[in-house]
Amino acid sequence: TEWSEADFVSVWGFDTWGSCCTCEKCRSLGNDSDQYVFLLSRLRQEIDQALASGRLRHKTRISGCAYEGTSTLPRPSGPIPQNLIDAGDCIIFYPIDRSYAADLYDSASQNNRPYASALDSWLNRPDQLPMIVGEYYNVSKYEDLPILFTKRIQNDLKTYRGKGVAGMTYMHSPMVAWAVRTLTQYHYAQANWSPALDAAALAKQYLDDRYGPHGDAMVGVYELIESGLSQVGEWRNWHASILEALMHWDGSVPDKPLKVANDLADAEGAIRSGEVSLQALEKALGTIEELVHKEHERDARNPDLSLRVAVNPVDYTGMKKGSPYALPLGEDRRLLRYGCDTMELMIEVVRYHHALTKGDREAAELIWRKAEAIGDRMDTYWVP
16 A cells, blocks of 8 residues: 555564564574564565555565564574565664674674674575665764764775675764764765775865865864774663663662673773773864864955845855855864763763772762763753
8 A cells, every 4th residue: 555666665573672472383483583584474475466466566675674672683593485585675784782993893892793693694594685784873872973984884884795795774864963974974875886985085085175275184183083982882882881881870889890891891991991082082173173263263354255144045145255164164063072071971970980889989079070060061052
């Protein structure tokens, strides 16, 4: 009916981190992924019958998902139903708690090893369905932080292509205030068409086009931002992160150290890592502040710049305008200030928990006052 023109219909389970049916009959089908492809196969039968009878006049394919939240991350233990393979139906693989500080196939990353193994289990079988990888370059857990994935996108796409992955998708395109993240959208689109492109050259051309005379300076700024938030997953993932552990803390004196993401070792390691990240972000923000100031000074010295206020779009179009670079730099500055504040707040709350764990109530009180001050400062502005 209303979906009759769809090319793909996504049929995913509820994102509840539970399991599939536990009744004896369903369990006899195999693991949760076996149950899932059994369901998809029955849906495929109905679609094919509708197509054959003329009730459906448009070929529709199904996309399923391999994902922890629906207990379908590992491959089925039995064979993939042939009608799914014949129809060109596909599976999207979602490594939701991966680390972006390391390649997915980096064996040194405790967070990533299970995902690499699970993806291989789907890919390395004779009855393979086309696999698409769904990444999380701007998922809600990152709350629109000024994160960059230039190196990660390039490495990921080359790796996935080499493994035989058929395509890519990611969550979610930012709606407004892209700022530095505009490069992520541009690079992702270009790299999907051409995974072998020169990422550094693409970024340099983009930065020159966006920032003009400041392109060279912004190369360094973007590198600082990318390195500064490379461990965003370790801080903000849904299940294996610092914020996840803090969410389960009631604020009282802890009876054990904070459990941190595997790749950060312990609370002190998280604090050290956070401080390095914050220094990189603050250095990037300092450079952007200088460039904004230069653009404002240039406008102030421009005798031809109209100081009238436009009363309608036509009037505005005819006016001589100021710096074309002040607007993107200002947008970057606002998002980066939010990034710095967020990073600093997270560090201080971890520091507070750690001081309480060690029994140092005096230090904990001073740390908490600082954390409250950061929170109050963040309450004076909002990020759309």
